[in-house]
Amino acid sequence: MRQFLKPRTIVIVLAVLLIMGGSAVLLRVPMPAIVLPPEPVACIGGHLAEGPHGLECEGGFPLTNSMLGTLLADISLLALVFFGLRNMQLVPTGLQNLVEAVIEAGYGVAEDVAGKENAPKFFPLAMTIFLFVLIANWWELVPGMEAFGWLVEVQEKGWEKAPLLGDNIYMLVREPGHYVVLPWFRTATTDLNLPLALALITMVYVQYAGFRALGLGYLKKFINFSSPMDFFVGVLESISEVAKIVSFTFRLFGNIFAGTVLLFVMPFLIPLFAPLPFFGLEVFVGFIQAFIFAMLALSFLSTAVIAHDHEGH
């Protein structure tokens, strides 16, 4: 305690507090508009137009900001793999080491969870989920990720615009007004469609793996007339398969969406220093959510291929 109360420490703490307070007053950051659905930012083969729920794509394929975020994650992941494995050596160096270490560690986990014979089958899906979700989540932490976009006019809860560069580039200032930014890029996992897509793929693959391993006997897990008790358990199992999709989806979406909101709100309140711990927290949350999703997928897959007989009853 004595050491902590050295004059120098006190001065540093005071300076940090001062900078934080000063930044809250001087650097007035506007709050981004928090929107749940992904928004189209471009339209392939059609054109963007004002609709009842903001911009909409008319007569074409909509490209949403979360899709662009997904592409960022795809490209960065594939680039990592490409540059890491472009010239594979028996004695690995640098990036190849990293990529190999990650894949080897993932394969080790897959072997632990699914066993030696099932690991090669289940590993690619689980590993891809982990890597893709991890990279997508961590794009949330890149400064400016959701800061650039189209300027959109709104009726209420907007900010005032101020010219930044030239005639067509503006920035928002913290004055009540009628503009918000429609970001070009959005953290992919904050779009419900992505976690839902992953959950659907996983659960469909779980059923496929179950049928493949057990044949029609897999259905006994859900439809079983041997006793009223088993029948009831079967009904519960069926419901739980649907519930798994929902829990998969909302666990990932909820955590990362809440994280982005947190990272919006903190700079809005105190722009300097205060958001730092939350960035650290989000690094952790992004990893944990990717890991949980992949681990649950693995464990669901490995339980699906085990026969549910009456041995234990």
Added chain:
Amino acid sequence: MAGLGINLIYLIAHIINFLLLLWLLKRFAYRPVLRMLEERRRRIEEGLKAADLAREEAARQRAELEKQLEEERRKAQERIAAATRQVEELREKILAEAREEAERIIAEAREQAQQERERILQEARRQIADLSLLLAQKVVGESLDEKKQHQLIEKFLAGEL
């Protein structure tokens, strides 16, 4: 559902994107990396095995060399012993020969001396006989014929008189 942003087109787009990514990673990342890991594991195993083998071989060769060395040493020892024995024998032989030679020379000398003595004795006897004959002639004054004289002397010397 629309309020949450769930949209069939977006959903399908994400599914396609993910499946594509899954395929790409499986094809270009997992398969080569796992193969490489397996290859590396195999190489390391081979290397370790080869090192073990080499070590064993070296130990075996060393043991063999030591055995050979021991054999050589034993042979050399034997050879030295044989040579020593030979030298000893030679020495004995030479010594024995020398002794024999010496004895022979001594024997010869002794024989010569004996002969010489005999001869001298003979000579002396004859001279004594001549002298005594001469003396006897002088004393007796008569001279026996020489032949008779010699017979007498011979008899005398033989101890018959």
